[in-house]
Amino acid sequence: MRIAVLGTGTVGTTLASGFVRTGHEVRLGSRTAGNERSVAWVAETGAGASEGSFADAASWGEVVLNATGGLVSIEALTAAGAENLAGKVLLDVANPLDYSEGFPPRVVQPDGRSLAEQIQSTFPEARVVKTLNTMNTVVMTDPRLLAGPHTVFVAGNDAEAKALAADLLRGFGWGSEEILDVGGISGSRGLELYLALWLTLIGSFGTPAFNVGVVRA
Amino acid sequence: MRIAVLGTGTVGTTLASGFVRTGHEVRLGSRTAGNERSVAWVAETGAGASEGSFADAASWGEVVLNATGGLVSIEALTAAGAENLAGKVLLDVANPLDYSEGFPPRVVQPDGRSLAEQIQSTFPEARVVKTLNTMNTVVMTDPRLLAGPHTVFVAGNDAEAKALAADLLRGFGWGSEEILDVGGISGSRGLELYLALWLTLIGSFGTPAFNVGVVRA
Numbered sequence: 108m109r110i111a112v113l114g115t116g117t118v119g120t121t122l123a124s125g126f127v128r129t130g131h132e133v134r135l136g137s138r139t140a141g142n143e144r145s146v147a148w149v150a151e152t153g154a155g156a157s158e159g160s161f162a163d164a165a166s167w168g169e170v171v172l173n174a175t176g177g178l179v180s181i182e183a184l185t186a187a188g189a190e191n192l193a194g195k196v197l198l199d200v201a202n203p204l205d206y207s208e209g210f211p212p213r214v215v216q217p218d219g220r221s222l223a224e225q226i227q228s229t230f231p232e233a234r235v236v237k238t239l240n241t242m243n244t245v246v247m248t249d250p251r252l253l254a255g256p257h258t259v260f261v262a263g264n265d266a267e268a269k270a271l272a273a274d275l276l277r278g279f280g281w282g283s284e285e286i287l288d289v290g291g292i293s294g295s296r297g298l299e300l301y302l303a304l305w306l307t308l309i310g311s312f313g314t315p316a317f318n319v320g321v322v323r324a
Numbered sequence: 325m326r327i328a329v330l331g332t333g334t335v336g337t338t339l340a341s342g343f344v345r346t347g348h349e350v351r352l353g354s355r356t357a358g359n360e361r362s363v364a365w366v367a368e369t370g371a372g373a374s375e376g377s378f379a380d381a382a383s384w385g386e387v388v389l390n391a392t393g394g395l396v397s398i399e400a401l402t403a404a405g406a407e408n409l410a411g412k413v414l415l416d417v418a419n420p421l422d423y424s425e426g427f428p429p430r431v432v433q434p435d436g437r438s439l440a441e442q443i444q445s446t447f448p449e450a451r452v453v454k455t456l457n458t459m460n461t462v463v464m465t466d467p468r469l470l471a472g473p474h475t476v477f478v479a480g481n482d483a484e485a486k487a488l489a490a491d492l493l494r495g496f497g498w499g500s501e502e503i504l505d506v507g508g509i510s511g512s513r514g515l516e517l518y519l520a521l522w523l524t525l526i527g528s529f530g531t532p533a534f535n536v537g538v539v540r541a
Contacts, residue, residue, distance in 0.1 A: 214517070219430055257539040262524075289524050297521030300431070304514030307479075307506050308538065316541040321525065322474040324533040 110275075111136055111168025113161055113183055115144040118200060118244050119174035123148065125248030127155040129278040136164025136187065165191035170198065170271070171233075177203035177222050178215065181229055193232035196268040198275075199223045199295075200239040200247075202302050211306040214299055223262065223295035234268035236261055237295040238276070241305060243315030248279050250318075257320035258287050262294035287321060327492075328353055328385025330378055330400055332361040335417060335461050336391035340365065342465030344372040346495040353381025353404065382408035387415065387488070388450075394420030394439050394516075395432065398446055410449035413485040415492075416440045416512075417456040417464075419519050428523040431516055440479065440512035451485035453478055454512040455493070458522060460532030465496050467535075474537035475504050479511035504538060 112123040113136040123133045135145045135158045145158035158164075165171050165187035175183040180201045184192065203222040204212035216222075223237035238261045239247045246252060250259070259281055261269045273286045289298070309315050329340040330353040340350045352362045352375045362375035375381075382388050382404035392400040397418045401409065420439040421429035433439075440454040455478045456464045463469060467476070476498055478486045490503045506515070526532050 213436055252541055253539045254541060255539045258536075287528075289528050294524045294528075297518075297524040300517040300520040301514075303517040307511045307514040311504075311506050311511075312540070314541070318539055319475075319536040320539050322470045322472045322535055322537050323529070324469055324471060324531070 108132070109134070109167060109169045111164035111171045112174055113164060113171065113187060114174035114176070114201075115142055115148070116174065116176075120144070120148050121244035121248055122172060122174060122200070122239075123156070124152060125279055126275070127152055131155070133157070134159055134164040134167050136161040138183075138186065161187040162191060168195070170196045170275075172198040173201050173226070175201060177201040178205065180222060181225060184226060184230060189230050189232070192230050195233060196265075196271050197226065197230070197233040197235045198239070198272055199226055199235055199237050202240050202299055204302065211303070211310070214302050216296065216299065219296065221293070221295035221299045223299070224292050227264065227292045234263070234265040235292055236263035236265070236268050236272045237292065237298055238262070238272050241298055241301055242318045245316060246318050250285065251280050252316060253318060255320065256282065256285055257318040258285055260287050260289050260294075260298050262289045262292055262298060264291050285320070325349070326351070326384060326386045328381035328388045329391055330354075330381060330388065330404060331391035331393070331418075332359055332365070333391065333393075337361070337365050338461035338465055339389060339391060339417070339456075340373070341369060342496055343492070344369055348372070350374070351376055351381040351384050353378040355400075355403065378404040379408060385412070387413045387492075389415040390418050390443070392418060394418040395422065397439060398442060401443060401447060406447050406449070409447050412450060413482075413488050414443065414447070414450040414452045415456070415489060416443055416452055416454050419457050419516055421519065428520070428527070431519050433513065433516065436513065438510070438512035438516045440516070441509050444481065444509045451480070451482040452509055453480035453482070453485050453489045454509065454515055455479070455489050458515055458518050459535045460526075462533060463535050467496060467498050467502065469533060470535060472537065473499065473502055474535040475502055477504050477506050477511075477515050479506045479509055479515060481508050502537070
């Protein structure tokens with residue numbers, strides 16, 4: 108598939124590389140085409156990799172992934188263009204973290220609404236799926252790094268979009284039984300607030316190589 | 325040990341019964357001695373069980389456990405008496421959930437501070453340990469109900485208090501490797517905010533018989 112990855116930070120480039128490695132074409136999108144990090148990523152990745160502006164990447168992509176900073180995601184997606192998101196699966200892996208008071212940052216949910224819900228209501232024609240925001244990039248794209256089954260959550264209002272997200276996750280090595288659908292996009296509230304615990308755990312362990320797995324009776 | 329359990333709801337009585345079953349004496353504390361649910365619990369539990377006011381239970385107990393509603397916990401502990409909490413391990417299992425806008429309730433943390441931190445700062449001589457708030461009571465007292473290893477978190481500023489909490493948890497059947505110390509009492513922020521995800525999961529599964537386990541590399 109043609110996947111537009113918006114955001115050139117570690118999350119964006121690691122996911123972009125993961126998608127290329129698993130057979131997809133990726134265009135890395137940033138505020139301006141020719142962004143230094145984007146160009147470097149394309150050079151080191153080679154075949155299957157390209158870069159451009161948010162709008163260029165989003166219009167090219169069959170699937171769009173939001174890996175921009177959570178507090179600027181609405182702005183970045185607006186730059187990408189509502190018309191370039193309409194009808195497409197929009198994977199939201201961002202976390203709305205406010206670092207203004209230092210570490211650990213605070214999860215920001217105005218009026219209790221998650222970032223993913225804000226994205227869905229701002230871009231009603233996009234088929235938003237919240238996923239992968241609950242772990243570090245090394246775990247996202249290499250789940251078998253961990254010593255046992257663990258869980259990746261998906262939340263969204265569109266079942267077909269969640270099924271496509273699950274296919275992409277399986278491409279990274281996630282087992283079907285590890286992919287947990289938590290219902291509609293409002294389930295993103297819990298997925299984003301969980302970051303507070305995740306940040307505590309990274310402090311305890313001193314490494315991001317962990318995740319949680321849901322264990323049932 | 326003599327354990328004062330404050331709060332006569334399902335969490336309080338289930339934990340109280342669990343402690344009696346594992347060899348402790350328990351006094352169930354409520355707003356007023358002779359509370360109907362307390363009297364019923366004592367009658368059905370028998371030896372090792374008693375009841376009284378918050379203050380009576382707290383002054384009697386060597387360990388105090390807060391299982392009152394999170395939004396009224398400070399008030400209940402004030403009724404229990406700062407002098408009856410001083411120097412004692414105070415296990416806080418409560419969650420500050422606001423149901424005023426319906427289900428799912430919202431986790432309330434004024435100025436980003438957890439309930440456990442508010443308790444610790446209001447009762448500085450108590451040795452507060454946040455634990456067990458991240459799961460249903462059936463899982464708290466019978467962890468082997470679930471089909472694999474999973475995690476109970478402890479947070480608090482007093483290492484000795486956390487060690488005592490871990491002993492009590494092992495009494496319920498928790499394995500030492502399942503008890504995860506996440507550091508000081510500020511770690512409670514994440515433990516309480518996790519409830520948003522827990523509430524989503526209980527909605528997905530239709531049963532509270534689940535928990536998460538931390539999985540590492």
